[in-house]
Amino acid sequence: xxxxxxHCFALSGxxxxxxxxxxxxxxxxxxxxxxxxxGETRTRxxxxxxxxxxxxxxxxxxGKKLTQSALILDHLAQVTGKFGPENEExxxxxxxxxxxxxxxxxxxYATLRFMYGLQKSGETPVTQFFRERVRAAYQIVxxxxxxxxxxxxxxxxIADLSLAGYVFMPExxxxxxxxxxxxxxxxxxxxxxxxxQHPYDLMPGPTxxx
Amino acid sequence: xxxxxxHCFALSGxxxxxxxxxxxxxxxxxxxxxxxxxGETRTRxxxxxxxxxxxxxxxxxxGKKLTQSALILDHLAQVTGKFGPENEExxxxxxxxxxxxxxxxxxxYATLRFMYGLQKSGETPVTQFFRERVRAAYQIVxxxxxxxxxxxxxxxxIADLSLAGYVFMPExxxxxxxxxxxxxxxxxxxxxxxxxQHPYDLMPGPTxxx
Numbered sequence: 001x002x003x004x005x006x007h008c009f010a011l012s013g014x015x016x017x018x019x020x021x022x023x024x025x026x027x028x029x030x031x032x033x034x035x036x037x038x039g040e041t042r043t044r045x046x047x048x049x050x051x052x053x054x055x056x057x058x059x060x061x062x063g064k065k066l067t068q069s070a071l072i073l074d075h076l077a078q079v080t081g082k083f084g085p086e087n088e089e090x091x092x093x094x095x096x097x098x099x100x101x102x103x104x105x106x107x108x109y110a111t112l113r114f115m116y117g118l119q120k121s122g123e124t125p126v127t128q129f130f131r132e133r134v135r136a137a138y139q140i141v142x143x144x145x146x147x148x149x150x151x152x153x154x155x156x157x158i159a160d161l162s163l164a165g166y167v168f169m170p171e172x173x174x175x176x177x178x179x180x181x182x183x184x185x186x187x188x189x190x191x192x193x194x195x196x197q198h199p200y201d202l203m204p205g206p207t208x209x210x
Numbered sequence: 211x212x213x214x215x216x217h218c219f220a221l222s223g224x225x226x227x228x229x230x231x232x233x234x235x236x237x238x239x240x241x242x243x244x245x246x247x248x249g250e251t252r253t254r255x256x257x258x259x260x261x262x263x264x265x266x267x268x269x270x271x272x273g274k275k276l277t278q279s280a281l282i283l284d285h286l287a288q289v290t291g292k293f294g295p296e297n298e299e300x301x302x303x304x305x306x307x308x309x310x311x312x313x314x315x316x317x318x319y320a321t322l323r324f325m326y327g328l329q330k331s332g333e334t335p336v337t338q339f340f341r342e343r344v345r346a347a348y349q350i351v352x353x354x355x356x357x358x359x360x361x362x363x364x365x366x367x368i369a370d371l372s373l374a375g376y377v378f379m380p381e382x383x384x385x386x387x388x389x390x391x392x393x394x395x396x397x398x399x400x401x402x403x404x405x406x407q408h409p410y411d412l413m414p415g416p417t418x419x420x
Contacts, residue, residue: 052350052353052354053306053310053350054346054350066302067306068305068306068309068310070305070309071302071305071306071309074305075302092276092281092285095278095280095281095284096263096277096278096281099278099280099281099309099312100263100278102309102312102313103312103313103317107313107317124335125334125335125336126335126336126339129336136264140262140263140264143262144262
């Protein structure tokens with residue numbers, strides 16, 4: 001029996017943040033498929049027994065259920081000793097980027113990709129709004145990655161794993177990869193690490209929404 | 211000279227999270243007005259010298275600049291000994307709600323309020339989209355606050371201060387307060403605390419956008 005059980009699904013980049021940690025840290029883990037597309041996370045039962053916030057991922061570990069990808073990454077770094085901060089200054093730097101990720105970098109991109117790339121909404125005022133926000137957030141990260149190989153210094157940390165949630169997702173969002181060359185170079189560094197797998201190979205369930 | 215210097219502006223609920231901490235913790239602090247409406251946070255100079263992520267609040271303390279409201283609250287709880295977690299379980303609960311706040315509760319509301327309440331955009335596909343997301347996030351918090359007086363247990367913590375960022379803002383968002391009675395009761399509990407002040411009384415600058 002593996003120590004970690006992850007409630008996840010292939011389309012969920014927020015789940016991928018945690019799945020990729022477990023893969024790169026070479027941990028054994030079990031999958032529990034979350035049927036998000038059919039509304040499982042919106043049912044009363046799932047909210048009462050798995051996560052009242054209605055979101056994947058959820059990590060079961062040592063009899064407890066942990067939610068929020070950044071908090072799960074923080075926990076995994078502590079218990080495995082991998083990809084975490086080495087001092088208080090690094091801890092603050094890591095959280096600074098994980099928070100920016102939750103508020104903007106992942107959040108805006110995930111919404112745009114879901115509507116435009118998966119639901120095939122076509123161009124709407126909402127997709128235009130989000131694409132503009134994505135570009136602003138991506139530009140901030142691209143500028144930062146022009147100065148440093150990983151988000152916090154010279155090595156991969158959970159900050160990188162957080163921001164990597166959706167960057168390998170293949171769907172079209174109307175944004176060209178060439179707009180953010182430093183992000184592309186950073187992605188290549190992550191992809192070259194031993195154990196790296198694509199989200200659709202690492203997690204269960206369908207890889208299209210329609 | 212006061213120990214804390216906060217870069218903030220009255221309309222910024224993310225700044226209010228920190229200003230309200232300082233007020234309730236009865237700390238002395240200095241204000242630095244951020245001229246967000248005239249584009250100060252988007253200038254190269256501000257990004258290079260104050261915050262590369264282009265956001266308020268920024269807290270100056272002990273010669274360092276801290277950004278991201280949740281991380282600033284975490285820091286203030288540590289250095290003042292107030293409103294922080296008392297054990298590891300509380301620490302995780304606090305972060306779980308602060309992350310939900312950054313991703314959804316504050317984020318969606320702040321965007322809706324800025325467009326609909328401050329820019330007077332009128333109803334658009336984008337405001338409709340955000341209002342639906344706000345309602346879903348508010349319902350999750352309202353359900354939670356039906357079971358507990360504060361987000362994490364029986365006392366005010368930095369989780370409450372994070373989610374309180376925009377809830378006292380007076381602008382119309384097309385959502386009635388009566389939809390979320392448990393949030394209203396929680397707001398009243400916060401508002402009754404010694405030292406509480408309205409965001410527009412606590413921070414500098416204009417209180418309308420047009």
